[in-house]
Amino acid sequence: MAEIAIRNVTKTYGKTTIMEGVNLDIHDGEFVVILGPSGCGKSTLLRLIAGLEEITAGEIAIGGEIVNKLEPRERGCAMVFQNYALYPHMTVAENIGYALKVAGVPKAERLARVAETAKSVGLGDFLDRKPGQLSGGQRQRVAMARAIIRSPKVFLFDEPLSNLDAKLRVQMRHEIRRIHNQIKATSVFVTHDQHEGMTLADRLVVMNKGTIEQVGTPAEIYDRPASLYVAGFIGSPAMNFLPGQYDAARRAVVLEGGAVIGMPADHQAVDGQLVQLGIRPEHVSLRAPGQGMIDARLEIVEDLGAARLWNLKIEDIPFSLITEARPHIDTGTMTGIALDLRQAHLFDGVSGKRIDARTATVAARAVPAE
Amino acid sequence: MRRAYFKFSWIAAALLAPQLLIIFVFFYWPSAQALYWAFTLEQPWGGGNTWVGLDNFRKVLSDPYYWGSVRVSVIYALATTVLAMSMALTLAIFVDRQLAGYKAYRVAIIWPYAVAAPAVGLAFQFVFNPGAGIFSYINTISPGWWDLSKYPWQAVTAIVIAGAWKQVAYSFVFFLAALQSIPRSLTEAAAMDGARPLRRMIDLQLPLLTPTFFFLLVINITDSFTDSFGIVDTLTGGGPFRATDLMVYKIYADGFRGFDYSGAAAQSIILMLLVMALTFVQFRYVEKRVHYT
Ligand SMILES: Nc1ncnc2c1ncn2[C@@H]1O[C@H](COP(=O)(O)OP(=O)(O)O)[C@@H](O)[C@H]1O
Numbered sequence: 274m275a276e277i278a279i280r281n282v283t284k285t286y287g288k289t290t291i292m293e294g295v296n297l298d299i300h301d302g303e304f305v306v307i308l309g310p311s312g313c314g315k316s317t318l319l320r321l322i323a324g325l326e327e328i329t330a331g332e333i334a335i336g337g338e339i340v341n342k343l344e345p346r347e348r349g350c351a352m353v354f355q356n357y358a359l360y361p362h363m364t365v366a367e368n369i370g371y372a373l374k375v376a377g378v379p380k381a382e383r384l385a386r387v388a389e390t391a392k393s394v395g396l397g398d399f400l401d402r403k404p405g406q407l408s409g410g411q412r413q414r415v416a417m418a419r420a421i422i423r424s425p426k427v428f429l430f431d432e433p434l435s436n437l438d439a440k441l442r443v444q445m446r447h448e449i450r451r452i453h454n455q456i457k458a459t460s461v462f463v464t465h466d467q468h469e470g471m472t473l474a475d476r477l478v479v480m481n482k483g484t485i486e487q488v489g490t491p492a493e494i495y496d497r498p499a500s501l502y503v504a505g506f507i508g509s510p511a512m513n514f515l516p517g518q519y520d521a522a523r524r525a526v527v528l529e530g531g532a533v534i535g536m537p538a539d540h541q542a543v544d545g546q547l548v549q550l551g552i553r554p555e556h557v558s559l560r561a562p563g564q565g566m567i568d569a570r571l572e573i574v575e576d577l578g579a580a581r582l583w584n585l586k587i588e589d590i591p592f593s594l595i596t597e598a599r600p601h602i603d604t605g606t607m608t609g610i611a612l613d614l615r616q617a618h619l620f621d622g623v624s625g626k627r628i629d630a631r632t633a634t635v636a637a638r639a640v641p642a643e
Numbered sequence: 644m645r646r647a648y649f650k651f652s653w654i655a656a657a658l659l660a661p662q663l664l665i666i667f668v669f670f671y672w673p674s675a676q677a678l679y680w681a682f683t684l685e686q687p688w689g690g691g692n693t694w695v696g697l698d699n700f701r702k703v704l705s706d707p708y709y710w711g712s713v714r715v716s717v718i719y720a721l722a723t724t725v726l727a728m729s730m731a732l733t734l735a736i737f738v739d740r741q742l743a744g745y746k747a748y749r750v751a752i753i754w755p756y757a758v759a760a761p762a763v764g765l766a767f768q769f770v771f772n773p774g775a776g777i778f779s780y781i782n783t784i785s786p787g788w789w790d791l792s793k794y795p796w797q798a799v800t801a802i803v804i805a806g807a808w809k810q811v812a813y814s815f816v817f818f819l820a821a822l823q824s825i826p827r828s829l830t831e832a833a834a835m836d837g838a839r840p841l842r843r844m845i846d847l848q849l850p851l852l853t854p855t856f857f858f859l860l861v862i863n864i865t866d867s868f869t870d871s872f873g874i875v876d877t878l879t880g881g882g883p884f885r886a887t888d889l890m891v892y893k894i895y896a897d898g899f900r901g902f903d904y905s906g907a908a909a910q911s912i913i914l915m916l917l918v919m920a921l922t923f924v925q926f927r928y929v930e931k932r933v934h935y936t
């Protein structure tokens with residue numbers, strides 16, 4: 274069993290605190306993706322698990338054993354690095370078999386296992402090459418094979434696909450997931466690419482500036498983002514936000530421009546509380562001017578092939594929506610928009626925290642007339 | 644790499660001139676003089692030089708003292724190189740691993756390279772002088788035991804240590820740069836693969852240092868053939884019993900003390916060929932050695 278427990282972990286370099294009070298439980302055999310923008314501390318968290326960095330405070334346990342003081346080699350983790358970190362002077366076979374060699378596995382057995390592992394990632398014909406003679410995708414496979422061959426308790430991936438071109442990235446993504454489904458080792462995968470995160474993860478961990486914002490399945494995070502930050506980070510094109518004040522009596526959000534948006538359910542907000550109304554572009558539709566809930570000015574239209582992305586401005590706030598239909602509207606003119614409020618989210622205007630509906634059922638109720 | 648192309652211009656020529664002049668005055672002209680002297684002999688009663696072909700070389704190569712000098716030069720070159728490079732590598736590994744006090748070393752170790760050879764020799768006089776140096780303390784315990792003007796092996800040891808001390812700096816800088824250019828993630832990958840620090844050094848760092856190692860090997864050997872004059876001159880004067888009569892020193896002694904210009908010139912041509920051969924090896928094999936990406 275190789276569940277990972279991260280308890281109150283803090284990491285500082287000198288006087289700068291990179292990470293503070295991080296708590297996370299990763300279950301045995303789970304594929305967890307740590308997602309966040311560059312510089313938010315994803316790699317640091319991974320390296321703390323691996324033992325490549327020392328924990329300043331808190332503790333990390335792998336398989337129930339506290340590993341704070343253990344060397345990387347004693348933790349049973351294998352890691353795939355962003356730049357692959359292949360040994361340049363060794364052949365593919367030597368690279369893959371190095372861990373076994375260090376562990377003193379007899380040569381015959383080692384070679385057999387190297388050949389088998391190499392074959393499983395499609396490198397059977399390249400065993401005698403040096404890393405310098407391989408393509409990016411092949412190097413990536415060597416890095417994978419080098420991790421797989423050790424049958425580690427835990428796989429750690431630090432943005433392993435970010436150096437590949439888009440097509441290869443999708444292919445390797447599937448391959449990584451396929452290998453995971455086969456060997457079922459606990460995996461922690463770091464990326465800044467939300468598509469990668471959404472598609473690979475059993476559970477997603479969204480990080481921001483050294484703290485964890487939200488943990489959940491990709492669907493949970495997409496459907497119920499816990500904060501303004503998560504809501505804005507997950508989903509592409511990004512969620513729209515309209516600032517306003519909560520009107521408890523009318524159960525509505527009064528936008529800064531004066532428009533009153535009635536909510537389908539009562540929310541856990543007090544009267545007059547500053548809020549942000551969040552709605553994804555796919556949950557907004559076009560109306561004739563004056564016929565929607567709000568009017569907006571059309572700025573730019575982008576054709577995405579399957580759909581059309583409309584970039585609008587409400588007062589000075591950028592707002593986008595996606596339609597399948599392709600009506601013609603002149604840029605610079607006003608258009609009406611309607612929000613599907615059952616899909617809307619409410620966040621505190623100050624803390625950015627999600628504000629839930631008071632009733633558990635966010636049923637589609639008639640919007641109270643104004 | 645981007646290259647700039649310039650048309651010929653007088654400004655370019657003027658900018659080049661000082662450098663060319665210096666190279667001419669201090670390299671080509673003396674070399675031409677040496678060649679001239681090496682193949683001629685000054686007539687005993689004046690009247691200019693006469694062409695003697697390879698006679699000067701024959702004489703030098705059949706001189707047992709010359710071969711003695713070659714022998715001690717080779718010993719000196721190998722010993723200083725081995726000593727300097729192993730010291731440099733050890734120190735570079737310490738600094739690279741950032742062991743305690745590495746910042747102080749880093750500066751301290753680079754200084755000796757800035758010191759001229761005669762100054763190094765003089766400095767080591769204070770260490771090795773049997774009467775007044777640090778080593779004179781040995782003589783208070785066992786009188787007369789340490790005297791580099793009396794015992795050849797002590798004299799050789801002294802110039803080797805002084806020479807190595809001077810060369811450590813150069814090799815250290817290169818070794819450190821090479822060690823630091825090994826991506827950190829490689830060492831980390833090896834650590835994840837279960838290798839301990841010593842194992843990582845043997846399997847990873849040392850093999851990746853090979854190009855640097857060969858480069859420094861040639862540079863160090865070349866340097867110890869050519870840059871040892873000042874140390875010998877100040878520390879031992881070539882003695883005792885010609886024990887430290889290195890090739891460069893012998894050229895000077897034969898030429899300017901023995902006034903055998905032709906013999907000295909022939910020797911310097913031989914030394915020049917040796918250095919050229921080493922440089923050739925350097926360009927041909929070492930520079931082209933595997934470069935890891
Ligand atoms: N060795 C270090 N010394 C000081 N700061 C560091 C060090 N390593 C990382 N950091 C800082 O920690 C923060 C998080 O880095 P990292 O975990 O690499 O981010 P990510 O992988 O999410 O892009 C960054 O602001 C980075 O500058």
Ligand SMILES: [Mg+2]
Nearest residue numbers: 315316317432
């Ligand atoms: Mg990173």
